[in-house]
Amino acid sequence: MTIEGPGAVSEDVNAASPTLDAPRLASARPGFAEVVAKELDAVYRYLVYLTGDRSAAEDLAAETFEKAFRSWRRFDPRRGSPRTWLCRIARSVAVDWFRAETRRRKREETYAREVSPIEELGDGLPPELEEALRELSPAEREVVALRVLLELDGPSAARVLGISQTACSTRLSRALRRLEEGMSDVRE
């Protein structure tokens, strides 16, 4: 059974989709297709910012939703929003990717210096901001994505990152300051 296209995201679609309806535990919780339609962009953005690689983010987003689909039965809406839950899964998937990527780079460094392809993080983002964004560490980009793009609140973002709210705020302030500095340098 497959999920129909994005336009079919409604209660009717969920009702017609037994495989997706099956994990639904409570009437209050949304259907999985609904969540996919609503949160796909958010998860993708988060992964683009985290990895700095659009094609990787695409693969990781697919993997994230696959994992989410498998464990959809365990999702408890009372413990957090679907977005927070998906971001946590996405982060776990991305961490695995980072590990694999690090190993791969180490292997390749033995033979040749890798030149990573430059991809845009945002759609039509000003070049100076794009550059400043690239200068940030993945951890800093991650917090920017969660707090700014995905508009998660402090506690939710901290939960996704596995750090305290204070640490999350500090990291966000630092990242935004660095972005601002990058922009200022260009302006000057």
Added chain:
Amino acid sequence: MSANEMTVEALLRAHAPHAPESLRERVLALEPKKRRTGLPSRRLVLVALPAAVAIAVAAAVVNGIVDSGSSPRSVADQRAVVQQPNLELGKVPATHGSATGPPAYGSTTVPSTWRSATVAGGPARLKAAAPATSGSRLQHTDASIQVRVPDTESLGEATTRATRIATSLGGYAQSVDYQTPQQGGGVSTIELRVPSQNVKAALTRLAGLGTLVSQQLSVDDLEQRLQTQSEQIAQLRRRVAALHEALRDSSLPEGQRVLLQIRLAESKRALAQRINARKGTISAGATARISLVIGTEKSIAPVPHPRGRVGRLLHSAVGFLALEGIIALYVLIVVSPLALVAGLLWAWRRRSIDRLLAT
């Protein structure tokens, strides 16, 4: 947040990447994969943990109820502890009948110590307990009694009476150790020997010297040993007779005669030893040993009053809970190093993730 930062945020939001349509189609076309058997959810643990505690407590209470219901324990075949305050002398538990059973001469199944009983109970209500010894079997009785008297004056009197009781029943006092320290109190330890048939009477009368604090009694069945010794004696006698018969032969060569005489001497010596041993066995069966300790209130602590049903229930349940606690502690001791390793692994993993994303 500054105005510049706001600008940055607005720019980031305005130019946020959008998931390509191919990804959307890919995700929406997800097929459910074979579900893996996952670990129990946290909710299940939250239910299972209190349930386990409730079961443990319930088991302890049930154990307490069961134990408190069967407080006066029945006498086992070999050894038993009797805590029956009103147990009358000679009125033994029903299981004793099976222990005395049919005579088993030559049988190896007869235990040497076939019955033993200990009595400990309330000072006033405690009565002596004694086995109904079988008259036809040779048995050795070993008893020890502890009696409490109010003062040193009564102690001396009770010691004298104890000796008289033993004498009047055809026995004697093997040793008397009478001590009355200056700081008060006093203890008299008397080793008595009385004929086996008078053990019951002796115990009853000795228990009447004061307040019976405790009594322990064991009976060894000597029938098997006596039977073995008798058979050995008969065999040795036959051998001696045969050797005598052989030595009467005048045609016997000198060398062989000497050899037979040596064997005869050895057999006679062994026969004498066996006869002595059998006398000892018979003597042991004929007399019972009673160790009597008479003490004053100061020297012999009173035995706590036996618990009621509720008390026993609580005692048993608490004991059971303590046992469960010990098991839980043991499990904790075993598991804690693993938990520590798991914790360290978790911390290490978290640090490695931070390092990974910081660069």
